[in-house]
Amino acid sequence: MRGEGEGEREEKEEKKTQKTTMLDEKTLMEKLESIVGGVESVEGVETDDKGEVLMHAIAQDYKTGEVLMLAHMNKEALRLTLQTGKAHYWSRSRRKIWRKGETSGNEQIVKDILIDCDGDAILLKVEQKGGACHTGYRSCFYRRLNGEIVSEKVFDPAEKYGKQRKESVK
């Protein structure tokens, strides 16, 4: 991203996308199994309802670099993400898998997936439709600690989810 033109960067991203989707899913899952196995020894690591380790998943706008949200994935959520090319997460509060945008339409088209050094965090580079945050902002990181707003409001949550919705999406 350093000093590259928009067009050039886009072309590179396109190539990355092709590489990611061309990977063999079974091989990926086996690789992941061996990596994720390594973090189970860490005390207090979060799990899903089957006791499976949850990975942290950061979604980042693949063009602007804006960090959009942080959620969690179990292996099934990652498998669905790889299979469909759309971001799926594990909801810690609702105890189930959800596809980002399944209610709002604000889905995330996955352009690239990176994994961190100790294999407990995933970075998704995505094309975010609409806004990532259930509050209507482009990013869930829309404010400073003092409440000052730094992100753009891009939709009306009442319109998207109905007025009853009070729960967090996580």
Next chain:
Amino acid sequence: MRGEGEGEREEKEEKKTQKTTMLDEKTLMEKLESIVGGVESVEGVETDDKGEVLMHAIAQDYKTGEVLMLAHMNKEALRLTLQTGKAHYWSRSRRKIWRKGETSGNEQIVKDILIDCDGDAILLKVEQKGGACHTGYRSCFYRRLNGEIVSEKVFDPAEKYGKQRKESVK
């Protein structure tokens, strides 16, 4: 970050920094207390050794937007971060607070701090000295799922940490 010149961006970042450091720490911690209180009800949320909720903390290069690492913070780590302007985290494996770069010198100068919608994740915009990853890469997200390297190796970990170091920094 959309279409702004480097100089202009830098100037804006400078202003942001000043705003962050000018905030009253006590007010911030009170605000944080009320926000963090809200996530304790989520089943399976991670805690430190005093049972205090851990926040996820993403470090992002404040200039390039590169996501550097994901770690955790308890309130004391955040307090130390605000107080010193250098990133402090809670180590889940070592069960203690650590200052990023305390061994390697690869510290993170905090330029801005954002908090997410439901208050369980923090985004630090930092100036990263050297590399963020204990493996010597600029970012902990240095590879795709298939092992393909996408980040830059910027230091030799054996030289920085000594050859004995096998543990993850988290």
